[in-house]
Amino acid sequence: MVQKNKVTLEDISRKINISRTTIYKILNNKGKVSEETRRIVLETVREMNYVPNQAAKNLALNKQYNIAFSGFNSPQTPYTLNNLLKGTDWAAEEFKDYGLNLIYSLIDRGNRGEQIREIYKLAESGVDGFAIFPSQVEPMKKCINDLVDMGKYVVTVNKDVPDCRRHLYVGCDYYKSGILAAEVLARMIPPGQEIAVFLGGEGIEHMDITERYRGLTKKIGRFPSIKLLPPFKYDGNDPDKIKHFLTALLSENQNLGGIFDLTYELDLISRIVNKYNNKVRLVGFDLCDSVKNHMISHSIDAVVFQDMPAQGYLAVKHLYQFLSDSATAEIREESTKLEVVYEGNLEFYI
Amino acid sequence: MVQKNKVTLEDISRKINISRTTIYKILNNKGKVSEETRRIVLETVREMNYVPNQAAKNLALNKQYNIAFSGFNSPQTPYTLNNLLKGTDWAAEEFKDYGLNLIYSLIDRGNRGEQIREIYKLAESGVDGFAIFPSQVEPMKKCINDLVDMGKYVVTVNKDVPDCRRHLYVGCDYYKSGILAAEVLARMIPPGQEIAVFLGGEGIEHMDITERYRGLTKKIGRFPSIKLLPPFKYDGNDPDKIKHFLTALLSENQNLGGIFDLTYELDLISRIVNKYNNKVRLVGFDLCDSVKNHMISHSIDAVVFQDMPAQGYLAVKHLYQFLSDSATAEIREESTKLEVVYEGNLEFYI
DNA sequence: TTGTAAGCGTTATCAT
DNA sequence: ATGATAACGCTTACAA
Numbered sequence: 001m002v003q004k005n006k007v008t009l010e011d012i013s014r015k016i017n018i019s020r021t022t023i024y025k026i027l028n029n030k031g032k033v034s035e036e037t038r039r040i041v042l043e044t045v046r047e048m049n050y051v052p053n054q055a056a057k058n059l060a061l062n063k064q065y066n067i068a069f070s071g072f073n074s075p076q077t078p079y080t081l082n083n084l085l086k087g088t089d090w091a092a093e094e095f096k097d098y099g100l101n102l103i104y105s106l107i108d109r110g111n112r113g114e115q116i117r118e119i120y121k122l123a124e125s126g127v128d129g130f131a132i133f134p135s136q137v138e139p140m141k142k143c144i145n146d147l148v149d150m151g152k153y154v155v156t157v158n159k160d161v162p163d164c165r166r167h168l169y170v171g172c173d174y175y176k177s178g179i180l181a182a183e184v185l186a187r188m189i190p191p192g193q194e195i196a197v198f199l200g201g202e203g204i205e206h207m208d209i210t211e212r213y214r215g216l217t218k219k220i221g222r223f224p225s226i227k228l229l230p231p232f233k234y235d236g237n238d239p240d241k242i243k244h245f246l247t248a249l250l251s252e253n254q255n256l257g258g259i260f261d262l263t264y265e266l267d268l269i270s271r272i273v274n275k276y277n278n279k280v281r282l283v284g285f286d287l288c289d290s291v292k293n294h295m296i297s298h299s300i301d302a303v304v305f306q307d308m309p310a311q312g313y314l315a316v317k318h319l320y321q322f323l324s325d326s327a328t329a330e331i332r333e334e335s336t337k338l339e340v341v342y343e344g345n346l347e348f349y350i
Numbered sequence: 351m352v353q354k355n356k357v358t359l360e361d362i363s364r365k366i367n368i369s370r371t372t373i374y375k376i377l378n379n380k381g382k383v384s385e386e387t388r389r390i391v392l393e394t395v396r397e398m399n400y401v402p403n404q405a406a407k408n409l410a411l412n413k414q415y416n417i418a419f420s421g422f423n424s425p426q427t428p429y430t431l432n433n434l435l436k437g438t439d440w441a442a443e444e445f446k447d448y449g450l451n452l453i454y455s456l457i458d459r460g461n462r463g464e465q466i467r468e469i470y471k472l473a474e475s476g477v478d479g480f481a482i483f484p485s486q487v488e489p490m491k492k493c494i495n496d497l498v499d500m501g502k503y504v505v506t507v508n509k510d511v512p513d514c515r516r517h518l519y520v521g522c523d524y525y526k527s528g529i530l531a532a533e534v535l536a537r538m539i540p541p542g543q544e545i546a547v548f549l550g551g552e553g554i555e556h557m558d559i560t561e562r563y564r565g566l567t568k569k570i571g572r573f574p575s576i577k578l579l580p581p582f583k584y585d586g587n588d589p590d591k592i593k594h595f596l597t598a599l600l601s602e603n604q605n606l607g608g609i610f611d612l613t614y615e616l617d618l619i620s621r622i623v624n625k626y627n628n629k630v631r632l633v634g635f636d637l638c639d640s641v642k643n644h645m646i647s648h649s650i651d652a653v654v655f656q657d658m659p660a661q662g663y664l665a666v667k668h669l670y671q672f673l674s675d676s677a678t679a680e681i682r683e684e685s686t687k688l689e690v691v692y693e694g695n696l697e698f699y700i
Numbered sequence: 701t702t703g704t705a706a707g708c709g710t711t712a713t714c715a716t
Numbered sequence: 717a718t719g720a721t722a723a724c725g726c727t728t729a730c731a732a
Contacts (some may be wrong), residue, residue: 345526
């Protein structure tokens with residue numbers, strides 16, 4: 001017969017004539033037990049190969065863990081938030097029968113300040129853990145430290161808040177993300193040609209961009225035959241600036257082999273490149289809808305993708321585990337997978 | 351307050367003065383219930399927003415589902431099996447408290463015939479579902495049909511057995527896999543250059559190879575400036591044949607831009623290419639250890655990866671769901687994600 | 701047709 | 717220090 005019956009506390013109890021309760025106490029370090037019984041029990045438990053049944057445990061505990069996901073939406077890029085939410089929904093579904101109660105607090109990018117106020121409100125109304133996708137980095141520091149002082153668990157998602165006492169960051173390593181994208185682009189470029197970089201905002205609020213740029217410059221060093229042009233810095237205000245610079249570049253530089261986008265204006269850049277010269281390779285980040293279309297038309301070559309649903313999922317899952325196991329976190333960061341998307345595997349990323 | 355208490359059968363029962371059991375019967379279509387009570391119950395259930403608690407359900411059911419994973423190992427490539435097993439282990443862990451009992455039946459490629467005999471034995475000893483990673487395709491057909499006749503659930507993993515009555519295939523779409531690899535390679539090749547293909551075995555036992563080759567030829571059509579050389583056919587017996595052909599090719603063809611490997615001899619090919627000419631791009635499939643090293647040294651450019659752990663996981667998970675929900679499968683195939691691995695994201699695929 | 705009661709394995713309270 | 721006992725929410729014989 002194939003069946004191997006699971007061992008329960010009751011089985012052990014019967015075998016050594018010690019009550020379930022006592023065995024339970026020993027296994028879970030509750031109350032006082034004599035050394036002698038402890039020894040016997042632990043031995044039997046080991047040799048009978050006892051594995052606790054989580055379903056029964058969850059049922060017996062029957063607690064509620066209130067966890068909040070706080071994030072922001074911006075009309076231009078609902079992409080990030082929507083994908084994080086996919087993952088948090090999965091987690092909510094997976095743990096709903098085991099006491100997870102997930103509350104959403106979503107604000108518009110317009111009123112950034114709201115986010116922090118909402119978080120304080122939630123903390124007072126009994127939320128035990130927070131997954132925060134921060135709309136601002138600097139002002140969030142104090143808020144997070146306050147939460148930790150109140151005994152709450154805090155996980156930052158997708159965008160980290162450095163130098164604060166959050167328990168965990170779940171998101172991609174932007175430096176590595178830059179390295180990977182640089183590699184993908186560099187391999188597409190024949191020796192002797194040049195790469196242009198479009199750089200977005202700088203400073204602590206734009207760690208994603210500065211880190212990716214750092215990764216790029218690092219990696220390109222391994223391709224000595226490829227030259228990196230000085231970056232074009234875009235302040236985010238007037239897309240026409242990109243347009244003018246790029247059209248000039250395309251018409252003047254016959255040696256341009258590729259473009260590396262760090263402005264999140266891949267859509268615009270792709271359109272312009274396509275009009276002028278379709279031999280220039282184009283690599284960027286993330287998969288919003290317009291990007292998908294350009295990939296299908298082959299006008300964007302590849303995109304480095306961070307698995308945002310996984311980030312949302314993991315953030316909530318870890319919070320749930322912090323709260324239910326009340327085990328302290330051993331890790332402080334969880335870097336999620338970086339993937340490369342082409343037209344050929346685009347369908348798996350929708 | 352944030353907490354929203356979960357509604358239980360007991361809650362509903364108290365509210366409308368109808369026993370838990372009756373409500374249960376109505377919700378699960380067991381036994382006979384009068385139209386009147388049925389109406390009342392369903393209405394209340396809906397307005398109270400009742401959601402059944404899976405943990406309690408699993409605990410109460412307390413059944414065992416015996417599922418077997420049958421696979422083969424080959425000394426040269428323990429890679430595939432090991433990765434499938436990672437996934438099946440996850441599933442076993444995840445569902446162990448909900449009645450999943452996973453049995454492994456692994457044979458050596460040397461005695462292929464064993465696999466089918468072992469499967470019959472398991473079927474007789476009470477296994478309810480089978481995840482099969484087949485060592486041979488053709489002889490497995492009858493075996494699978496027999497299993498289905500015996501009322502067993504059958505899922506093929508990683509390699510399908512066509513024209514049989516298996517319930518589900520979980521694995522990659524090899525045609526799409528070829529398309530993707532072709533795209534990755536083509537984008538790295540300057541116009542006017544050529545691609546050489548190393549082709550492994552043909553016929554029904556090698557669908558993976560023939561399908562990938564079909565994908566390649568299809569996709570290269572979208573890159574009119576790139577020429578595909580007639581494939582070199584390798585019968586799998588004498589690696590020296592590859593060596594001779596390739597060295598000749600490298601020294602004679604100054605126009606060679608890339609190599610597409612379908613022989614699973616990427617290690618050998620990479621070494622030779624590296625010795626002669628490191629400008630030729632090299633793209634292949636799957637991530638065995640030797641390939642990883644070549645990627646780190648930049649001598650293999652990229653590899654198309656099929657998520658084997660996910661395949662193992664999904665196969666077992668679906669079997670478990672078939673058996674526990676006793677719901678018939680609506681899908682007959684599940685294509686797993688195809689990913690592109692470079693040096694820059696290799697660390698996520700170990 | 702409807703309801704009672706026991707049981708799944710773990711946890712928590714309260715006696716002894 | 718140890719154990720009896722009653723939950724947790726759902727399922728299922730079996731009784732009414």
